[in-house]
Amino acid sequence: MKSPLATSLAGASVIVLLLSGCSAFRVSTQDKSPDNLEHYRANYDASDMRQITDSVVNKILFSPFLSQQSTPPVMTIAGVENRTREYVDTKNLTDRMRTMLLQSGKIQFVNTARRKDLLGEQGYQAANADPDTMASIGQQMGAKYMLTGSLTQMTQESGKQVRVSKQLLNYYKLTIEITDLTSSLIIWTTEEEFAREESIPLIGW
Numbered sequence: 001m002k003s004p005l006a007t008s009l010a011g012a013s014v015i016v017l018l019l020s021g022c023s024a025f026r027v028s029t030q031d032k033s034p035d036n037l038e039h040y041r042a043n044y045d046a047s048d049m050r051q052i053t054d055s056v057v058n059k060i061l062f063s064p065f066l067s068q069q070s071t072p073p074v075m076t077i078a079g080v081e082n083r084t085r086e087y088v089d090t091k092n093l094t095d096r097m098r099t100m101l102l103q104s105g106k107i108q109f110v111n112t113a114r115r116k117d118l119l120g121e122q123g124y125q126a127a128n129a130d131p132d133t134m135a136s137i138g139q140q141m142g143a144k145y146m147l148t149g150s151l152t153q154m155t156q157e158s159g160k161q162v163r164v165s166k167q168l169l170n171y172y173k174l175t176i177e178i179t180d181l182t183s184s185l186i187i188w189t190t191e192e193e194f195a196r197e198e199s200i201p202l203i204g205w
Contacts, residue, residue, distance in 0.1 A: 043086055044153075044172055049093055052174050052192040057100045065178065065188040066106060074108045075178070076143035084153035084172070093174075094147070110143045145187070149176040171195040 060066060066073070077098055080090040101107045156169040171193070178188040 043170060044084065044088055044151075048172070048194060049096070052194070053093055053096045053100070055192050056174070056176050056190060057097055057104075059190050060101065060176075060178075060188070061104055061106060063188055072106055072108050073145055074110060074141055074143050075145045075147055076110050076112045078146050078148045080149040080151055080174070080176075083150050085155065086153070088151060090151060093151075094149075097147075108141075110141055112143075144181060146179045146181055147176065148179065149174060151175075166200045168198040168200060169195060170198075 077094050080094055082088045082090050098109055102109060152173050152175075154171040156171075157166065172195070173191055173193040175191050176189065177186050179185065180187050
């Protein structure tokens with residue numbers, strides 16, 4: 001049987017806990033630098049996207065292919081194929097690569113994703129705009145090179161045995177290719193790969 005003092009102390013503790021709102025049950029936020037993101041799982045994440053795009057862009061900018069160009073080559077991006085078991089926004093990956101390459105001033109890109117919109121605007125201007133200010137029809141630049149790629153994944157899991165946690169290993173590989181649209185020859189390619197292991201407790205919350 002609990003003493004009156006113990007009961008009073010317990011009741012007071014509950015009241016203090018409720019009045020304070022207990023920070024453990026509050027929603028909290030904290031700013032993080034995109035350059036120092038943590039990995040919470042073994043899956044592909046934002047930190048991986050930034051790391052592999054930085055590496056690929058750096059390799060392109062210092063590649064023999066680009067050093068042999070007398071003027072900034074004109075490219076189009078057909079996209080990166082997601083061949084992983086996860087949902088991956090590969091357009092986010094290629095958008096960041098395009099931004100960094102364009103900002104370098106060493107490569108130009110045609111906006112194929114907005115081609116229908118561009119044609120619609122040109123048609124509108126041809127019918128309604130002042131001839132001195134309207135965009136000329138038939139003057140769009142054609143891309144000489146196409147950037148494509150694929151992101152693949154291999155997963156390994158620990159076998160069934162007596163243990164307190166399960167091990168999960170994910171391996172990813174990004175392949176990027178640049179193809180000459182005239183000859184259809186792949187003139188440059190590179191690979192970026194990384195792997196991460198995760199320990200998953202079999203009992204937890």
